[in-house]
Amino acid sequence: MGEAVGTNEVFGYAAKDKAGHLAPFKFTRRAAGPEDVTFKVLHCGVCHSDLHQIRNEWKNSKYPMVPGHEIIGTVTEVGSAVSKFKVGDTVGVGCMVHSCHQCDSCEKGSEQYCEKVVWSYNANYPDGTPTYGGYSTQMIADEKFVLRIPDNLPKDAAAPLLCAGITVWSPMQYFGMNVKGARFGLVGLGGLGHMAVQFAKAFGMHVTIFSTSPAKEKEARELLGADDFVVSKDEEAMKAKAKSIDFIIDTVAAKHSLDPYIAALTTNGKMCLVGMPPDSLEIMPAMLTSGRKLVAGSAIGGIKETQEMLDYCGEHNITCMIENLPLSECNTAMERLEKNDVKYRFVLDIEH
Ligand SMILES: [Zn+2]
Ligand SMILES: [Zn+2]
DSSP: OOOOOTTTEEEEEEEOSTTOOEEEEEEEOOOOOTTEEEEEEEEEEEOHHHHHHHTTTTSOOOSSBOOOOOEEEEEEEEOTTOOSOOTTOEEEEOSEEEOOSSSHHHHTTOGGGOTTOEESSSOBOTTSOBOOOSSBSEEEEEGGGOEEOOTTSOHHHHGGGGTHHHHHHHHHHHTTOOOTTOEEEEESOSHHHHHHHHHHHHTTOEEEEEESOGGGHHHHHHTTOOSEEEETTOHHHHHTTTTOEEEEEEOOOSOOOOHHHHHHEEEEEEEEEOSOOSSOOOOOHHHHHTTTOEEEEOOSOOHHHHHHHHHHHHHHTOOOOEEEEEGGGHHHHHHHHHTTOOSSEEEEETTO
């Protein structure tokens, strides 16, 4: 594969239409300004939303689209006003590259909820320039959206922290699902779920995994350290969990019933949805009122808390369990991801 030539010529893989096939694509990024960090991309995680977006399943796709928002690389150039990074640093960019910095969400450090947020791909900067993601050799971003990657973390296995990791970390912090000795439940053991289990164990919680796949039990217990595993299709096993779980993170992106999980919550229990099923989900209000239970939702996380998560992962040696593929096999990654044939995240090796 060709290296980027010159400062602004980039090689990547792009989808040209909703068939979603990724093909080699040469493009230029916007010129780097004084506040920008330019970096050579080394690894990029493959998120389920990449698959949705290349196929226009969210009905807002812009083509050509270079996906990828779990991007890690080495700084090659910094603008004159950049203060946090220098050439040679290992850095990352997640789902966002721009926001207004003036609205209520931005002031609260929740840039992901800014109405003017610009996503790392399939979006446009305020001047209309399109954004392209990390399935490419080079990235340019405002330093406010660039994250420092702790040196002790492997660069490939750290990449999915930038979306999968922060998506579960943010609600676990915001809703106080980080209490030593508390009982934590995880619904849906995939890319997001396996990060939630690792965080919950690091916080000292007792972890129960709810999954439709009995085949996942052995690994969940032995590799991820889960304390308990419940096959969610087993109604008796679910009933046995009634009022026994303090906090639940639900990562399921397909339509499913929430009632068995709300029933599993203790009084004052909290449940947060991070998956985005395309259909409405029903809740019986009495199931909430009869125990002051909370059902909430959350999307990725702000920049400050993403850095806090990365630093915590560095201190506790937490990374994702990944399978590496060369960038040229990104279509294979998509095909296998569609069949859930991945443990637990594909990461593309951009240089090979
Ligand atoms: Zn993602
Ligand atoms: Zn804003």
